[in-house]
Amino acid sequence: MIKSSTVNNLSYPDTGVIMRTENITKVFPGTVALNQVNYKIYKGKINVLVGENGAGKSTLMKILVGNEQYTKGRVILEGEDIHVRSPQDASRHGISIIYQELDLCPNMSIAENIFLAREVVHNGIIDKKMQQHLAHGLIQRLEHKINPSTLVGDLRIGAQQIVAIAKALSQNAQILVMDEPTSALNTAEVKVLFRLIYELKSKGITIVYISHKLDEILQIGDCITVLRDGSIVAEEAVKNVDMHWIIEKMIGRKLEALFTHKEHKIGETLFRVEDITLPRVGGGYVVNHASFDLHKGEILGIYGLKGAGRSEMFECLIGANPRATGKIWLGDQDIGGYTTLKRIQAGLVLVPEDRQRDGLVLTLSVAHNMILASLKKYLDRFGLFLVSNKEKKAVNASIKELSIRVADPKNPVVSLSGGNQQKVVVAKGLLTSPKVLMLDEPTRGIDVGAKHEIFEIMEDLAEQGYGVLFVSSELKEILAMSDRILVMSKGTITGEFTREEANEAKLIDALVLGNGLKNKNVNNKQEVK
Amino acid sequence: MSEGKATKTKQLSHITKIDIQQLILRGRVFLALIIVITVFALLSPGFLNIANLIIMSKHVAIFAILGIGMTFVILSAGIDLSVGSIVGLSAMIAGGLINEGIQLPQFGVIIYPNAWMVIIITLLVGILMGAINGIVITRFKVAPFIATLGMLYIARGFAGLRNNGYTFSNIIGKAEFGNTGFDKLGASTFLGLDYSIWIMLVFGLVAYFVTTRLPFGRHVYALGGNRRAAALSGVRTNRTVTIVYMISGLCSAMVGLIIASQLVAAHPATGDSFELTAIAAVVLGGTSLMGGRGSIGGTIIGAFVIGVLSDGLVILGFSTFLQKIIKGIVIVGAVVIDQIQIGMQERIALQRQELK
Numbered sequence A: 001m002i003k004s005s006t007v008n009n010l011s012y013p014d015t016g017v018i019m020r021t022e023n024i025t026k027v028f029p030g031t032v033a034l035n036q037v038n039y040k041i042y043k044g045k046i047n048v049l050v051g052e053n054g055a056g057k058s059t060l061m062k063i064l065v066g067n068e069q070y071t072k073g074r075v076i077l078e079g080e081d082i083h084v085r086s087p088q089d090a091s092r093h094g095i096s097i098i099y100q101e102l103d104l105c106p107n108m109s110i111a112e113n114i115f116l117a118r119e120v121v122h123n124g125i126i127d128k129k130m131q132q133h134l135a136h137g138l139i140q141r142l143e144h145k146i147n148p149s150t151l152v153g154d155l156r157i158g159a160q161q162i163v164a165i166a167k168a169l170s171q172n173a174q175i176l177v178m179d180e181p182t183s184a185l186n187t188a189e190v191k192v193l194f195r196l197i198y199e200l201k202s203k204g205i206t207i208v209y210i211s212h213k214l215d216e217i218l219q220i221g222d223c224i225t226v227l228r229d230g231s232i233v234a235e236e237a238v239k240n241v242d243m244h245w246i247i248e249k250m251i252g253r254k255l256e257a258l259f260t261h262k263e264h265k266i267g268e269t270l271f272r273v274e275d276i277t278l279p280r281v282g283g284g285y286v287v288n289h290a291s292f293d294l295h296k297g298e299i300l301g302i303y304g305l306k307g308a309g310r311s312e313m314f315e316c317l318i319g320a321n322p323r324a325t326g327k328i329w330l331g332d333q334d335i336g337g338y339t340t341l342k343r344i345q346a347g348l349v350l351v352p353e354d355r356q357r358d359g360l361v362l363t364l365s366v367a368h369n370m371i372l373a374s375l376k377k378y379l380d381r382f383g384l385f386l387v388s389n390k391e392k393k394a395v396n397a398s399i400k401e402l403s404i405r406v407a408d409p410k411n412p413v414v415s416l417s418g419g420n421q422q423k424v425v426v427a428k429g430l431l432t433s434p435k436v437l438m439l440d441e442p443t444r445g446i447d448v449g450a451k452h453e454i455f456e457i458m459e460d461l462a463e464q465g466y467g468v469l470f471v472s473s474e475l476k477e478i479l480a481m482s483d484r485i486l487v488m489s490k491g492t493i494t495g496e497f498t499r500e501e502a503n504e505a506k507l508i509d510a511l512v513l514g515n516g517l518k519n520k521n522v523n524n525k526q527e528v529k
Numbered sequence B: 001m002s003e004g005k006a007t008k009t010k011q012l013s014h015i016t017k018i019d020i021q022q023l024i025l026r027g028r029v030f031l032a033l034i035i036v037i038t039v040f041a042l043l044s045p046g047f048l049n050i051a052n053l054i055i056m057s058k059h060v061a062i063f064a065i066l067g068i069g070m071t072f073v074i075l076s077a078g079i080d081l082s083v084g085s086i087v088g089l090s091a092m093i094a095g096g097l098i099n100e101g102i103q104l105p106q107f108g109v110i111i112y113p114n115a116w117m118v119i120i121i122t123l124l125v126g127i128l129m130g131a132i133n134g135i136v137i138t139r140f141k142v143a144p145f146i147a148t149l150g151m152l153y154i155a156r157g158f159a160g161l162r163n164n165g166y167t168f169s170n171i172i173g174k175a176e177f178g179n180t181g182f183d184k185l186g187a188s189t190f191l192g193l194d195y196s197i198w199i200m201l202v203f204g205l206v207a208y209f210v211t212t213r214l215p216f217g218r219h220v221y222a223l224g225g226n227r228r229a230a231a232l233s234g235v236r237t238n239r240t241v242t243i244v245y246m247i248s249g250l251c252s253a254m255v256g257l258i259i260a261s262q263l264v265a266a267h268p269a270t271g272d273s274f275e276l277t278a279i280a281a282v283v284l285g286g287t288s289l290m291g292g293r294g295s296i297g298g299t300i301i302g303a304f305v306i307g308v309l310s311d312g313l314v315i316l317g318f319s320t321f322l323q324k325i326i327k328g329i330v331i332v333g334a335v336v337i338d339q340i341q342i343g344m345q346e347r348i349a350l351q352r353q354e355l356k
Helices: A058-065 A087-092 A110-114 A128-141 A157-169 A187-202 A216-219 A243-251 A310-318 A342-348 A357-360 A366-370 A372-380 A388-401 A418-430 A449-463 A475-481 A504-513 A518-528 B001-014 B017-026 B029-042 B050-075 B083-099 B114-139 B144-162 B193-215 B215-225 B227-232 B237-263 B274-284 B296-315 B320-355
Strands: A017-028 A029-038 A040-042 A046-051 A072-077 A095-098 A175-179 A206-210 A223-228 A231-237 A268-278 A287-296 A299-303 A325-330 A348-351 A436-440 A467-472 A484-487 A491-497 B102-104 B110-112
Touching: A017 A058, A029 A058, A029 A231, A040 A206, A046 A058, A046 A128, A046 A216, A046 A243, A058 A095, A058 A206, A058 A325, A087 A175, A087 A388, A110 A128, A128 A157, A157 A187, A175 A223, A187 A216, A206 B001, A206 B215, A216 A243, A223 A243, A223 A436, A231 A243, A243 A504, A268 A310, A268 A467, A287 A310, A287 A467, A287 A491, A299 A475, A310 A342, A310 A348, A310 A467, A325 B144, A342 A348, A342 B227, A357 A418, A366 A372, A366 A418, A366 B215, A372 A388, A372 A418, A372 B215, A388 A436, A418 A436, A418 A449, A418 B050, A449 A467, A449 A475, A449 B237, A475 A504, A484 A504, A491 A504, A491 B215, B029 B296, B029 B320, B050 B083, B050 B193, B050 B215, B050 B237, B050 B274, B050 B296, B083 B144, B083 B237, B114 B144, B114 B237, B193 B215, B193 B237, B193 B296, B215 B227, B215 B237, B274 B296, B274 B320, B296 B320
Parallel strands: A046 A206, A046 A223, A095 A175, A175 A206, A299 A467, A299 A484, A348 A436, A436 A467
Antiparallel strands: A017 A029, A017 A040, A017 A072, A223 A231, A268 A287, A268 A325, A484 A491, B102 B110
């Protein structure tokens, strides 16, 4: 644990702190999300908050805007203690948030969205004209021309963001929190947004900007606060820092130490996929005729961005999508027509990207989650009842093997930290005695230490002769871990590289290819091979 | 098992205030039952005599058996509103089989199945109705609420159609047809306990083992907790859901048989609104309507709380209206306590962490 006292204080002589938290602690069952956090927001500045997934950024923001209650501590706004119990409370104090997934109703107009739950009424009846007028004024103030009666669902994502900002301004926001505002924007839209943010700043509005796009942070931020494992580890003026500094503070060690790569023997072909295709509703493909093979003891990395069809391809492979076509062999076995259950029995296993949505049954205990996919193994000799001794043996062995930190396997699985939850999902997969392991973003949302452990587990498995297939959108991760790399873009595999020939530039080039013309695509693919 | 005991004693060795609070909250259904029984025993001296307890258990058995089927459904994050109607339909099927037999005009014969066959045929009909529920829900993706609401009407309609809305009375069979003995199901005792109580115990025991020790039971919990995760783990979700509704249908048919046999008559309105009492027993027993959390034992105790409360209030001479109000308060109160417990667990988790 990092003591918060080690943070060197940064002071702005020209400006004060508008809002700060004092020793804020937030405990969820099983985890401490925030540990004695003293967070300062400087008035009229663009305050950047960074941290890895799971570092506690969202929790801290939810507390500031009243969506979550802190367990202990104080929140002080302009010298006064405040208790923000709800988002309404927060907006009364002049604090507004724009969430990553914009909280707008697509079925309603811009004006209706802006005044949702604060409708302008005249004698109890909504004054539509007045709302339209006010909304028009707000949007104009943001230097945009959109008709306020347009349905939000019909707007582009960038324009929707304008609406969200207008909504915040209509509540007289003094502090505007923006949670990953650029994650859905293209470069041009990001430029527009930044101009907007500067304008808001020039009008004296304090911005809290959460992002993990480091280049953006360096461009727009005034001061930066780094969260790690629920504690603030650094606070500095942005002009004094660079990208290395941020990364080092975020992950708490040099990047290189994170990965382990052992040499392991690569054997014969274990898993072969031909022409996996998943048509998109409304034309085109989610997965476009993907073919590849995987060898024994090999770690095959699939690099691509979110929405490139990587997760969908895994779902096709495990048999969870009935519309998928293509051929799949595991060893000599043609498993293309198998159900999910039969594919698992044949030796294929998926560790899904969203462990809480697809990987775990949150109402069940750690032990029950672990053995869920392999229950048949723990039956008595009549094949009828589960034998609790056999279950226990398997569970304890897995806990030891993957060094899962759990006090009692009977505890609910939600009581574990993200990294340990991920290991439970991996354990569940391994208990089915697979030959091929498919890991979809296995390090998403887990802390650095756990990441390192997951990588070690992957290495061990490859060494033991498993075929490991893993998807990641982190370049460094893919380059460090893979024996071979496939690049996937817009549903198509656009490049294949050996460990030796791969580098960042080549992978990104291949990624860009997918966004180009189709025929160009094919040519380049040949070239790459 | 023995290891479980060992950990329990280990826990007992350092009991804290928190543990006791938790224990009270966890065992609150049982506690409620004890309180209800104590209060009635004090207010009405005859309440605790054996005869009265057996009569009460007989009443409870009906809702406990329905509750067992309903527990499976609710654990899987579903709901079965057709329970009461299937009770009525089953009663009418059984009554009709005994009084009218199976008529095959084209052969000019009437087959009178014996009492055992009647029971088996009726149970099969119940299972079939459940299977239809399950198939409509899984294959045609109809929400369980709607699918079983439809079945509520359909089964009740068939129950009425069976004898044009009339009752099958005096369903004892005739010696010359060899179909006597159906009335024994509702009237006979074994070791001093009515058959219906034994049936409840057997159903409860089997269901307990199915939920705790069979892969099927684990699958029900898993798909109630997270259907996608269960499917990706290789659980055949559609099949499991269908079986769950078949179990509920089987339990409903069993109850239809018991009631018809106890009354020696089958009335088409038998079991009207029983589904609500069954759901109440399940919820009172601590099973979450969201699915994935709960137990058979809780449901049976929940059924006892409701049953003892109803009978006790009758014995004390409360009006039926007042009875309803009290029952309503108890049911909602139970869920309120459920929510409090969730909040407390979070707080306790915090206190534990601070201790570390």
